Amino acid sequence: MFTNMLKTAAVALTLAAGLTASLAQAREMRVSSFEPAQGFYSSKILQAWIDDINAKLSDGAKFKLYPGSILGAPPAQAELVKAGVADVALVVPTYTPGLFPISGVVEVPGLVPNSTVGANILNTLSEEGALDAEYADYKVIALFTTPSYxxxxxxxxxxxxxxxxxxxxxxxxxxxxxxxxxxxxxxxxxxxxxxxxxxxxxxxxxxxxxxxxxxxxxxxxxxxxxxxxxxxxSPMAILMNKDTYASLSDADKAVLDQMSGRATAQWVASVVDAADAEIEKSFRDxxxxxxxxxxxxxxxxxxxxxxxxxxxxxxxxxxxxxxxxxxxxxxxxxxx
Known part of the structure; x- marks a missing residue:
């Protein structure tokens, strides 16, 4: 009887250990936005990206939006990601002067008429290696810009x-x-x-x-x-914590890779430009x-x-x- 009790306890411990390991592997990845939930970038960009990517990720790896500066103020977003407080965040590079210097080239007047051109500029610079130093601490999801101010x-x-x-x-x-x-x-x-x-x-x-x-x-x-x-x-970036990315399975990393980079930036830019034109039209009308x-x-x-x-x-x-x-x-x- 005592032997059976030991066996039962061992099985229970094994199951508990397995459950603990499973829970440790399953995690909610925090996406930080300084905008409110109904804000343009929160709802039309970040939440849309989250909904799309969550449908493709494994059950143990899902993103959740934390809007309204819940995790930190607008200028703190890059540091929140680097420190792991947020796993992903919407970052305005010019909010932290000196941290992303070359990205600020889009602030030269007359250079960027819309987000599509701005995204093309930043992604070209990234592909040329000009932005390697300033984004070395991050997994870059997307680089783009606002339309002309x-x-x-x-x-x-x-x-x-x-x-x-x-x-x-x-x-x-x-x-x-x-x-x-x-x-x-x-x-x-x-x-x-x-x-x-x-x-x-x-x-x-x-x-x-x-x-x-x-x-x-x-x-x-x-x-x-x-x-x-x-x-x-203004330059804009969606950045991910490198350790969070490294902790994912190869399959989930492949999903992140597929939904990062120039193609994702072009999608963001198209949404931004369409909204800019629609809002202008609505006010004109x-x-x-x-x-x-x-x-x-x-x-x-x-x-x-x-x-x-x-x-x-x-x-x-x-x-x-x-x-x-x-x-x-x-x-x-x-x-x-």
Missing amino acids: RFFMTDEGVTAPDQLNGKKLRSPSQFGSELFGMVGASGVSIPAPQVYENLERGVVSGAVWVMDAYRTFRLNEVAPNITTPGFIA AGEVNFVELDATALAAWDEAFAGAADAWVSGQADPEAAASALVSARAVAAQ
Whole structure:
């Protein structure tokens, strides 16, 4: 009887050990987004990617979205992934100056008209090895950009850059603020959820941003004038923790590889550009927003105002030679 009890206990321990091992192997992989769940990138990009990839991964490896900065603030996203707090995150490289320097080439005014061109630029630079150092700590899921930023103004629709002189504007980045200085304006760093309030109170006269943010944060209520002069774009990245990737089975790694890289970036860019066009059309159709139309002469004035931007960007990098080379490649891609 005692022997049978020992055998039963041994079987139970074996089953428990097997269950423990199974549970250890099965894990929920956290995808961090600083946007709310209903935000454009959270819902249309990250959640869509999660739904697609989860259907292809093994039962023990599934992704789950953690939106609304639950895991950390927007500038902390890259570090959250590197530290393993998040397994994947949506990262804006320019939120952390100096960490992803060459990716910032897309901030040169006039270089990126839309996300499709921006994604092509960043993925070409990545394939050329120009971005190896800055993404060495990550598994890159996708590199892409926003469309060209627009000026959302409270009081009047600007037609010429000299109209920005003396104004305070919500800036998308450190380099964006430097560009504002070229036309006598000053940049103010304001978290996305607080932009509406600061426009409404007159703390800033405008915000430089994209149409999905314009709709998400209802900026049409406080900044009904939109000018599209071919300004900067922001680099964007979806990054994965390298140890998380390494821990997956070969089959799951193959799925991740299939849903990463240029093809995934092109899909993201197509969704971004389609949304940008749809949102613009919806506001035009509603007739509640003033879209300032710029002719060739007006656009040339904007180009002239920021003629020194490319040199300023290159000279501001820790490795100007690498930056200059990246800019040459980026311009070649943009000209295609």
